Amino acid sequence: MTKGIFITFEGPEGAGKTTVLQMLLEKLQADGEKVLYTREPGGIEIAEQIRNVVLDKNNTAMDPRTEALLYAAARRQHLVEKVEPALKEGYIVLCDRFIDSSLAYQGHARKLGIDEVYSINRFAIEDMMPKLTLYFDIEPEIGLERINKSSEREVNRLDLENLQFHQDVREGYQILLKRFPERMYKIDAGQTIDAVLDAAYQKVKGLF
Numbered sequence: 001m002t003k004g005i006f007i008t009f010e011g012p013e014g015a016g017k018t019t020v021l022q023m024l025l026e027k028l029q030a031d032g033e034k035v036l037y038t039r040e041p042g043g044i045e046i047a048e049q050i051r052n053v054v055l056d057k058n059n060t061a062m063d064p065r066t067e068a069l070l071y072a073a074a075r076r077q078h079l080v081e082k083v084e085p086a087l088k089e090g091y092i093v094l095c096d097r098f099i100d101s102s103l104a105y106q107g108h109a110r111k112l113g114i115d116e117v118y119s120i121n122r123f124a125i126e127d128m129m130p131k132l133t134l135y136f137d138i139e140p141e142i143g144l145e146r147i148n149k150s151s152e153r154e155v156n157r158l159d160l161e162n163l164q165f166h167q168d169v170r171e172g173y174q175i176l177l178k179r180f181p182e183r184m185y186k187i188d189a190g191q192t193i194d195a196v197l198d199a200a201y202q203k204v205k206g207l208f
């Protein structure tokens with residue numbers, strides 16, 4: 001039986017998920033909570049290897065369905081090897097991206113279809129959906145400017161897509177917000193880091 005809480009973080013490039021997640025992790029740990037941070041694609045060896053393939057800037061010939069399947073494969077392995085065991089041990093699992101990234105990026109922006117990508121992902125995750133998804137909303141121009149300025153963030157294959165693609169990703173997330181209103185919660189990621197952190201913290205604490 002699952003005892004922990006599965007929370008995912010979503011948004012376009014440079015929305016600030018990774019930055020705020022690290023701060024949220026420390027804040028929850030300081031409150032005495034048992035928390036685990038992880039990310040997709042990656043989080044465990046096999047999924048990190050898939051990440052290297054799917055985000056490699058040199059893999060310009062990658063077919064959109066191959067891309068969707070690679071993300072789903074990485075997701076499956078990460079879920080069974082890391083997320084589910086942690087949930088069984090009672091951890092609050094904070095995951096940087098999950099199924100909604102596939103629905104927004106591959107389903108909507110790559111135009112494979114949200115329902116089609118959802119169906120391959122249902123095969124991958126069975127019924128393991130997050131309890132809460134915090135969606136960090138940012139205009140793509142601002143998000144891309146943030147990552148271009150950042151010295152810590154390596155530019156990957158998806159970052160190099162044109163502005164229209166990133167606008168479509170954001171539009172995809174707006175569709176998902178309407179489709180999953182009980183699970184997804186939108187945060188204005190154009191605010192200061194502290195304001196974004198506070199909004200995320202309040203929402204997460206509301207679950208306990």
Ligand SMILES: Nc1ncnc2c1ncn2[C@@H]1O[C@H](COP(=O)(O)OP(=O)(O)OP(=O)(O)O)[C@@H](O)[C@H]1O
Binds near residue numbers: 013016147192
């Ligand atoms: N609210 C904010 N205001 C200004 N800068 C921010 C804010 N949040 C994050 N940043 C900066 O933007 C850059 C990207 O942030 P971060 O890596 O956390 O984004 P991300 O959502 O994880 O991006 P991606 O998913 O594309 O990797 C970092 O340099 C970070 O310091």
Ligand SMILES: Cc1cn([C@H]2C[C@H](O)[C@@H](COP(=O)(O)O)O2)c(=O)[nH]c1=O
Binds near residue numbers: 041103159
């Ligand atoms: C899980 C997942 C991710 N993506 C994209 C989104 C980003 O461009 C990269 C991941 O990079 P990050 O710096 O770790 O955010 O991959 C995707 O297109 N589909 C997915 O399912």
